[in-house]
Amino acid sequence: MADPEVADTDESWSVSDSVEKFASPYVSLRIDTIVDPAGDEHARAVVQPNGAIGVLALDDDDRLLLVQQYRHPVGKFLLEIPAGTLDVAGEKPLDAAVRELAEEADIVAERWESVLHLLATPGYSSEGWQVFSASGLSAVPEADRTDREAEEAAMVQWWLPFDQAVDAVLAGRITDSMTVAAILAVQVQRTR
Template identity: 75%
Template sequence: MTPHPRLPGELADGDSLTDSDHSWPVSASVTKYDSPYLSLRIDTIVDPAGGEHGRAVVQPNGAIAVLAIDEYDRILLVEQYRHPVGRRLLELPAGTLDVPGESALDAAARELAEEADVAAEHWESILHLVATPGYSTEAWEVFQATGLSAVPHADRTQREAEEADMVQWWLPFKDAVDAVLSGRITDSLTVAGILAAQVLRTR
């Protein structure tokens, strides 16, 4: 390792750093809440010096999102009311991994059909990320979907609650990037997916 010549820290090259599976021991764990959607537990973790620290851990199901792009380079966004923030947000079609045994890709195809009545022929995983690692185990994956077609009317899902009030929009990809950078699109999974796709286009 080589120290930075002027600032604290070590110099790294592009391939030398990656997230690590190294974990601290857990000396105690107590479940405070449990449901099919998420659970909450309090862990006591032990640092390398032997000190103990209580940490809340929220365990939701993982989630996927779909960056669906049509033949005119427009991406699909759904506008949905999100009660915790009290706003209607523009988002990629997305959902949780809440079907036992279902793969992330199958969940992505299901959510695209359920939320937008759209199917896709071609799929590519473009991004993995963790949502809020300071207190949650939730992990996300973004898929890019192309070769789009409409789900037949007889096979469409009857949407309920907030999803019944969804609106679907098709936005030129460049305009979607601009909407992210101007703060008009703020959902973090949507922001990450759009910017990842933009980077992949320029590599």
């Protein structure tokens, strides 16, 4: 049986070689040669995005804010919590969450709380995510709203009762992994 305090550890295998294959302000790709405990070497692709945040925003009627956005890699419009990358130099995750909620949903919040930390796809990516809950919501004044471009220009905002959001996750109607994890984490917190 595992110790009740079992957790991820910060141990790593040594790297004998690392070659950058692609770099941009948003994401980079390198090929590392890792050395296992037996001394054998293995090539591994490592995708390095900047990291991201998500915002689980609940209004006073316990409705969850979702945005519907086109995601080209999967060719679908996905229902997601407002989210974005850590693409402003030196910006703290909470500041990015505040910015993204205002940019994607024209909403500001009075109260913020960290909900969970995730690793997106640790088999090939170093990207980490932090999800915050936001409450005490109000609208961004019309004059201060962000002009949305590209996929965000067609973004639609939806309010869904939280219980129905949980049902949508369990029925497979919401599949974005950060959104699913955030909704289920809050559901578990509510039942403890």
